[in-house]
Amino acid sequence: MENKHDSVLLKEAIEQLDLRSNDVVVDATLGGAGHFSAILEALDGEGTLIGIDADRDAVARANAAVARTHTDATVHVVENNFRNLSTILEEKKVPKITKALFDLGWSSFHLESGRGFSFKAHEPLYMTYGEPEQGKTAADLINSAPEELLAEILFTYGEERFGRNIARAIVQARKLAPILTTDDLVRVVESGTPSWYHHRKLHPATKTFQALRIAVNDEFGALRDGLSAALQALKEGGRIAVITFHSSEDRIVKNMLRDAAYEGRGHVVTRKPIVPSAAELARNPRARSAKLRVFERLTTVGKVDIPIHNIRADAPVRERTLTHSSPTYDYVA
Secondary structure, three states, rough: OOOOOOOOOHHHHHHHHHHOOEEEEEEEOOOOOHHHHHHHHHHOOOOOEEEEEOOOHHHHHHHHOOOOOOOOOEEEEEOOOEEEEEEHHOOOOOEEEEEEEEEEEOOOOHHHOOOOOOOOOOEEEOOOOOOOOOOOOOHHHOOOHHHHHHHHHHHHHHHOOOOHHHHHHHHHHHHOOOEEEHHHHHHHHOOOOOOHHHHHHOOOOOHHHHHHHHHHHHHHHHHHHHHHHHHHEEEEEEEEEEEEHHHHHHHHHHHEEEHHHOOOOOEOOOOOOEEEOOHHHHHHHHHOEEEEEEEEEEEOOOOOOOOOHHHHHHOOOOOOOOOOOOOOOOOOO
């Protein structure tokens, strides 16, 4: 039986999108299809919904939701990465969209997918959202990447304080045997961290698994590509809502939306991000780090006149990024 998935900030996201029955909506991350189903119910025969996910199981859940709803809306469910949004819209002959939602969280469905997302299960070390490709799994990465790159990935994507120690332990371990399963990786992480680090509330491998997942799927690169495409396709008066769960991805979203506002393309609706209510946190503690940001496209596009004395304080700040992108790794035993 599949785990029950609670869509985070569901009510808030739907309210902020301000849906109309004839909207053209992109749900860039189908996941458990919770947001997708709520959007679908708001559309009539003049509306269009494009749902996207790289995970075949998520696509199946969305198709099942469509079958249950018996909607008159035009629906396209696409198995793809939302970084390819421009191509997807072109293929579906959708020149402009009025609303878009990006829910960047990952769900309990991923934990039970058998792809190595969970450090509590014995699974092959894939960590891919779609079907594993040769040379692009977490096992490929940790068995071939230089120690310095591994340390940088662990620090930048996982904010792992013992990133250098863990990277060194990985390189030493793979000399003896390839690291191919989640159990293998957990043992290596434990060998590269002090004993007190193993007895905290947070599992010692949590940040390592997070960092590798982000790197393997190039999540930050995909976010920049997908959000940029949505901003480009957004019709005047349209809205984009983004739910983040990680400080680095939230910084990317915050800066991109702020940049778009400075370019005169619209304004950020949420001066401060919307966060889950106390009631939602009691029901779903995993929602604690969620933040919702919303952008609205102006009806008249033009450069914003920014007073000189405001530029230094308010100018966009670029997020830290790694020097590599779209990872492809050659396996080295």
